[in-house]
Amino acid sequence: MNVDAPSSVPASAIRDAIAALKQVLGDKGWLEEPTDTLKYRTDWRGGSVGEALLVARPDSTAQVSDVVRICHGAGIAVTAQGGNTGLVLGSIPTEPVPSVVVSLERMTRIRSLDADNFALVAEAGCVIQTLQQAAAEVGRLYPLSLASEGSSTVGGTLSTNAGGNNTIKFGNAREQVLGLEVVLPDGTVFDGLNTLRKNNTGYDLKHLFIGAEGTLGIITAAAMRLMPGPKKRETAMLSVPNPEAAQVLLSRARELSGDTVIAFELMPRRCIDLAMEYIEGIVDPIATPSPWYVLMEMATSSEIDDLRAKLEAIFGEAMERELVTDGVIAESETQRAQIWRIREEQAEAGRRAGSAISCDVSVPVSRVAEFLARAKEMCERELEGVVLNTFGHMGDGNIHYGIRKPDAMSVEAWAQRKGDMSDKISALCAEFGGSFSAEHGIGGLKRDDFRRYTPQSRVDLMQAIKAAIDPDGVMNPGKIF
Numbered sequence: 221m222n223v224d225a226p227s228s229v230p231a232s233a234i235r236d237a238i239a240a241l242k243q244v245l246g247d248k249g250w251l252e253e254p255t256d257t258l259k260y261r262t263d264w265r266g267g268s269v270g271e272a273l274l275v276a277r278p279d280s281t282a283q284v285s286d287v288v289r290i291c292h293g294a295g296i297a298v299t300a301q302g303g304n305t306g307l308v309l310g311s312i313p314t315e316p317v318p319s320v321v322v323s324l325e326r327m328t329r330i331r332s333l334d335a336d337n338f339a340l341v342a343e344a345g346c347v348i349q350t351l352q353q354a355a356a357e358v359g360r361l362y363p364l365s366l367a368s369e370g371s372s373t374v375g376g377t378l379s380t381n382a383g384g385n386n387t388i389k390f391g392n393a394r395e396q397v398l399g400l401e402v403v404l405p406d407g408t409v410f411d412g413l414n415t416l417r418k419n420n421t422g423y424d425l426k427h428l429f430i431g432a433e434g435t436l437g438i439i440t441a442a443a444m445r446l447m448p449g450p451k452k453r454e455t456a457m458l459s460v461p462n463p464e465a466a467q468v469l470l471s472r473a474r475e476l477s478g479d480t481v482i483a484f485e486l487m488p489r490r491c492i493d494l495a496m497e498y499i500e501g502i503v504d505p506i507a508t509p510s511p512w513y514v515l516m517e518m519a520t521s522s523e524i525d526d527l528r529a530k531l532e533a534i535f536g537e538a539m540e541r542e543l544v545t546d547g548v549i550a551e552s553e554t555q556r557a558q559i560w561r562i563r564e565e566q567a568e569a570g571r572r573a574g575s576a577i578s579c580d581v582s583v584p585v586s587r588v589a590e591f592l593a594r595a596k597e598m599c600e601r602e603l604e605g606v607v608l609n610t611f612g613h614m615g616d617g618n619i620h621y622g623i624r625k626p627d628a629m630s631v632e633a634w635a636q637r638k639g640d641m642s643d644k645i646s647a648l649c650a651e652f653g654g655s656f657s658a659e660h661g662i663g664g665l666k667r668d669d670f671r672r673y674t675p676q677s678r679v680d681l682m683q684a685i686k687a688a689i690d691p692d693g694v695m696n697p698g699k700i701f
């Protein structure tokens with residue numbers, strides 16, 4: 221960004237602030253050349269590029285505090301960034317104001333891990349996969365699991381309250397948090413970093429920063445709860461005739477399994493075809509094609525729990541009731557990984573295929589099949605020749621509703637209809653008492669839906685909180701509101 225471009229902040233103040241930032245960050249702690257900062261300014265889908273005076277790469281909470289204090293003093297906006305895998309334009313600057321990106325990529329330490337307290341404390345830039353591995357090494361489980369876990373971070377997943385594959389059993393990112401350390405907009409460090417299970421001492425302020433998408437402060441570290449590590453795991457891909465059958469199967473599997481179902485993903489045939497077309501090495505798991513599939517995973521931390529027997533009982537009953545027509549149970553870790561890859565590569569396959577919108581919506585778990593039927597009817601009425609790819613975490617009512625450009629439609633005509641179709645899915649979702657953003661957040665992309673579907677009393681309260689904590693609006697402007 222050009223320091224001399226028109227702005228309410230005097231160019232001299234910006235120059236002084238940049239010099240001060242470079243000084244506190246040291247040589248390895250900042251990037252300024254546009255070619256060096258490009259990847260930090262480009263969103264994951266590659267469609268938007270923001271502007272930034274500097275990318276700050278602090279390596280300690282003290283440095284984050286200094287950076288935020290300097291920016292605040294100069295009226296420079298601050299956008300926190302973790303793995304930059306967010307899908308709603310939250311992690312790049314989007315407003316025409318002088319901005320600095322604060323990347324947490326150098327703050328990756330696990331500060332402590334107490335297996336007997338079932339807890340660890342990690343810095344915000346720690347990648348989720350690293351956390352999972354550290355927990356596994358001491359026989360524990362960090363249960364948040366999402367396709368972006370090789371890049372997404374503690375700070376990013378908490379700031380978006382990420383969901384993922386295991387929400388059905390372990391809840392979203394919020395449920396994993398015991399305590400937080402946060403740098404507030406004036407540089408003050410909020411110290412809420414404890415690993416207690418019980419601590420009823422007034423307002424539980426950590427929750428303000430979870431799901432806040434960097435609009436209230438920068439999370440620098442988090443205390444997370446851990447679970448006993450899984451001793452047994454069973455993964456199956458099941459052919460189901462339709463989402464209605466999958467819905468019945470879901471309830472029954474949870475009942476019969478003693479609540480050991482940790483993932484329940486619904487996919488149409490299109491998911492397998494798309495993955496096979498755009499991603500190397502995808503294996504079609506079941507010889508006879510089916511219109512729909514369920515990827516179900518069960519896990520237990522008990523050595524004496526016979527998961528295989530439970531899965532076979534569920535499978536057998538479902539076949540008898542014609543809820544399931546075929547299926548495969550993973551017999552090795554390789555086969556398990558092959559099955560999961562089909563699901564996990566959907567975002568990447570969709571990105572490569574292009575010309576599609578994906579709405580991240582949720583409805584009550586019991587109404588997913590009904591919602592899918594109504595949405596399909598609506599899409600087919602609105603767009604002749606529409607191709608749908610509607611998959612997702614059925615176990616927690618979250619569907620990624622993908623609508624592809626009909627083959628016969630021009631790119632220009634599609635560009636005009638995209639927003640409208642997305643609005644119609646959000647409106648239908650609202651009719652079902654659902655959410656227009658199940659797990660990705662609001663960022664800069666879904667602000668219209670936020671205004672449209674959020675009760676005014678809630679917006680007012682959120683704005684009051686924003687004004688109290690960040691009165692000058694320096695934290696990630698243009699996001700959420």
Ligand SMILES: Cc1cc2nc3c(=O)[nH]c(=O)nc-3n(C[C@H](O)[C@H](O)[C@H](O)COP(=O)(O)OP(=O)(O)OC[C@H]3O[C@@H](n4cnc5c(N)ncnc54)[C@H](O)[C@@H]3O)c2cc1C
Pocket residue numbers: 264299300301302303304305306307309310311312324344365366367368371372373374375376377378379380381382383384385433434435437438439440564567568659660663696699
């Ligand atoms: C292939 C793929 C699969 C995905 N699957 C899922 C899924 O299953 N479930 C799901 O919920 N999401 C999913 N996502 C979306 C994304 O991975 C999540 O939103 C994730 O939580 C973002 O983490 P991140 O570290 O990349 O954050 P970023 O993208 O860097 O940032 C996301 C938001 O958090 C803010 N932020 C980042 N770090 C901090 C911090 N330290 N303090 C304050 N604010 C901060 C940013 O300003 C931004 O608003 C997927 C994305 C991809 C690309």
